[in-house]
Amino acid sequence: MGEFELIRRYFSDCGARRADIAVGVGDDCALLRPDSARLLAVSIDTLVAGVHFFPEVAPDALGHKALAVNLSDLAAMGAEPAWFTLALTLPASDPDWLAAFADGLCGLARRFGIRLVGGDTTRGPLAVTLQVHGWVAQDRVLPRQGARPEDWVCVTGNLGDAALALRLKRLGESVPEILQQRLDRPWPRVAEGLALG
Numbered sequence: 001m002g003e004f005e006l007i008r009r010y011f012s013d014c015g016a017r018r019a020d021i022a023v024g025v026g027d028d029c030a031l032l033r034p035d036s037a038r039l040l041a042v043s044i045d046t047l048v049a050g051v052h053f054f055p056e057v058a059p060d061a062l063g064h065k066a067l068a069v070n071l072s073d074l075a076a077m078g079a080e081p082a083w084f085t086l087a088l089t090l091p092a093s094d095p096d097w098l099a100a101f102a103d104g105l106c107g108l109a110r111r112f113g114i115r116l117v118g119g120d121t122t123r124g125p126l127a128v129t130l131q132v133h134g135w136v137a138q139d140r141v142l143p144r145q146g147a148r149p150e151d152w153v154c155v156t157g158n159l160g161d162a163a164l165a166l167r168l169k170r171l172g173e174s175v176p177e178i179l180q181q182r183l184d185r186p187w188p189r190v191a192e193g194l195a196l197g
Helices: 003-010 059-077 095-111 161-170 177-184 190-196
Strands: 021-023 038-048 080-090 115-123 127-137
Touching: 003 095, 003 115, 038 059, 059 080, 059 095, 059 127, 059 177, 059 190, 080 095, 080 190, 095 115, 161 177
Parallel strands: 080 115
Antiparallel strands: 038 127, 080 127
8 A cells, every 4th residue: 555545544534623724634734724822832752663662552552642642741731732743654554553543543633623634654663753733822831840839730640550561561460451551542631731721
């Protein structure tokens, strides 16, 4: 399967429909309508097989996780997700793997109202790079350097669950399902980030 067919089949309708996209997936670059009243928040992460995830991870879980870790960065800044780009490096274009990966990725994108607007595919060792874009009001930004003595530090969920799952897997021990879910399908705390902002 060629690159353009792969993009058309699996990623041309990935995520929520948005009025702020003039041109999305399938052209030489995306054309997006900026919002002059808010700041644009941008974050990028790469996940590499054998480094950031186990090669045998379910492809739908990998698609979910790749977007979730990026959405978490937007949440930490108090930003509302808008768009994302995907650079996907694949050893081969396996239709079953691609369909499952796209299901995990695009399903989470729809839940958070974010849309895939472009990217790249290439052949090589399995790696997933996502760049997310979101909006945050200038007076609601949550930067790290803004903390002061006596500020509260808030966390959600159980800290360390994914790290424990990873450690157990590396030791060859069985991983309880709840810990495996925390490792494979982290939940981005976008609503909490927006509320804190």
